[in-house]
Amino acid sequence: MANRIPRVPVREQDPKVRATNFEEVCYGYSREEAMLEASRCLHCKNPRCVGACPVNIQIPDFIERIAQGDIPGAAEVIARDSSLPAVCGRVCPQETQCEGSCILGVKGEAVAIGKLERFVGDEIADRSLGEQRPEVAGGRYGGGAPIKDANGAAVTGVEPPSKANGAAVTGVEPPSDANGAAVTATRVAIIGSGPAGLACASDLAKMGYDVTIFEALHKAGGVLEYGIPEFRLPKDKVLKPAIESVKALGVKIETNVIVGRTVTIDQLMDDEGFKAVFIGTGAGLPKFMGIPGENYNGVFSANEFLTRNNLMKAYRSDYMTPIHAGRKVCVVGGGNVAMDAARTALRLGAEVHIVYRRTETELPARREEVHHAKEEGIIFDLLTNPVEVLPDDKGWVRALKCVRMELGEPDESGRRSPVAIPGSEFEIDADTVIMALGTSPNPLIAKTTAGLETTRRGCLSAGPDGATTRPGIFAGGDAVTGAATVILAMGAGRAAAKAIDEYLKNS
Amino acid sequence: MYTILSKEMLTPNICRMKVRAPRLASSAKPGQFLIVRADEKGERIPLTISDYDAAQGSVTIVTQQIGASSADIISFEEGEAFADVVGPLGLPSEFLTKSAEELSAQHYVFIAGGLGTAPVYPQVKWLHEHGAKVDVIIGARTKDLLIYTEELGAVCDNLHICTDDGSCGFHGVGTAKLEALVAAGEKFTQAVAIGPMIMMKFATLTCKKLGIPIVVSLNTLMVDGTGMCGACRVTVGGKTRFACVEGPEFDGYEVDFDEAMRRQGQYKAEELEEKEHHVCRIGRGK
Structure with a gap:
């Protein structure tokens, strides 16, 4: 294959250091790194990545602009289909979407489309933020008199x-009536x-x-x-x-x-x-398992745990909202929310176990999050399913009683469904249990x-x-x-x- | 801007504030609550709505200084504004669905304890305006801690004041007064208790004994108040319910009060630490 450049690695915070802070894990590409990575794209005639993107971003087009050093041009291409590149570049499950269908991924490593999208989003935000600052400097409500x-x-x-501040108001004039008066x-x-x-x-x-x-x-x-x-x-x-x-x-x-x-x-x-x-x-709305003991003290929904930490900034000592991470935490579930809750508890100082009823292959979380979680020291208790929360004499969580699972026949979704192994009950010591089972x-x-x-x-x-x-x-x-x-x-x-x-x- | 239109101290540590919140004022109903976040770094604190005035666009809240967050709320002065006030949250009281005919056949008794006396007011006022007969029992430790006696006196049929130390009214707790009233021949068809969890537990036990149905208003922990966090889970009739969206009022007979009290203390250790390290922001921004 003509393409010999390996996928450009992205710089990240050291796992040991980041396990103790809330700073961003991934630093993202520099301009040089992004241009080098962009040069790996083969510009397929029928780009499978575009079809695999839920909003059909013209991926080879924006990557080509990056390769040429034309970042605003790349941003324009993305903006036609997505308004949040800095966000999606960070949180999309690229491995099952664009990157998962990249032809380079068949024999080697896919183009780092997500990291490139993020790079474009960050570059553009940095620029337009500079232009917008005078307007938003007035305080947390954006300054100016409140409008009723x-x-x-x-x-x-x-x-x-406003068109003056560089926002893309695409050629729309305010509607006007027949006399030209603004309506x-x-x-x-x-x-x-x-x-x-x-x-x-x-x-x-x-x-x-x-x-x-x-x-x-x-x-x-x-x-x-x-x-x-x-x-x-x-x-x-x-x-x-x-x-x-x-x-x-x-x-x-x-x-x-x-x-x-x-x-x-x-x-x-x-x-x-x-x-x-x-x-x-x-x-x-959070889901709970419906097992005995879920209302003991120390059992939280991932929603509560994350909302306290993220929206209410409980991890910062200057904010008033409390959070309880405990010393040993079991997070039940295997999706992105479970990884987020686990890694948050870890950063708050706890030993953290992910308890998931299937195997690692079935973990629904982004692959990168699982990788990061492992690097940081999250312990994965796989093929394990909770059956009861056990309390101490004050009604606080003492342990999570679980049962071992094995994968049985595939169900209608094609996934092999987990089946409990009879008589395999055991206890995991824990003072906190976080339920991350999905929401409705x-x-x-x-x-x-x-x-x-x-x-x-x-x-x-x-x-x-x-x-x-x-x-x-x-x-x-x-x-x-x-x-x-x-x-x-x-x-x-x-x-x-x-x-x-x-x-x-x-x- | 959620500007404080008026502020008065009802007791040395209980404060009444009228706050501008037009959307909330025009949709609030008896039995519902709201959430206040005093400033950027504050907690979201659920408070029962003590009154509302759609014409003026204001809601009334009554706060007791217990911890750092309630102290922050009380530290705000007239003319200042809270960062956020949101609501109304929860379901309105069930009696709002009753017809005039049904209401006229009812004799309600409200058992109010401490701060819980304030949210009793809009309920009693509504019932009074809709033709129901209402008795109110207010309990406090001592005379100086009684609140809302005049307001409630104006909208109920009989007001009964009780103090633990006998400094005013009946010498004893509210439930003892309730038993005395029933013994004297009063026939209450429905009780409502609002106050500390332990008081609502005992009010429920008394009502069970007397055969009076009782509704209680649960002041559980919560973060968002919209059903998102589940911090407010309570066991009612053997099932887990979210007090924020399915309550706050429940059939007292069905509530697992011991669990509810235990869950209320879930962040005690963290709050104690917060209190020790809390930098008082009273007077900020002036």
């Missing part, structure tokens, strides 16, 4: 749409400021709509803020600029609004003039909005373009699919933006 909405509620973080842009409400909501809002704002995102928590970002830890997705460096760039398009973000409680969808549409609504509320959508909106149907699994029923069972209301992301990936949610948000535009033009 129709009800007099304070609207936080509002900035006027008010059509209002669209987005519920939830996670990946689906941010992507949908960006696209609609670029089309000229007046977009407001309603966020239940006090900070925008959804799972990117409360779920994914700092060491994997730095908040100030990566997430904040991504959200600022959405605001720079004119999108308003109103935090502390729980749609279904603070205000209903019907009130938004009937009283506040929103003509369409996109629901991107994610899958936020919050039923609040479906319950408080007439005409919205849900599936058997509690997800909102929606077509491929996000149209729900009620006209004018669209949905996408985990709220529709159940827990999935950032990039799929983003793709769903963008598809819905297109459908909302069609719907509003025809109504």
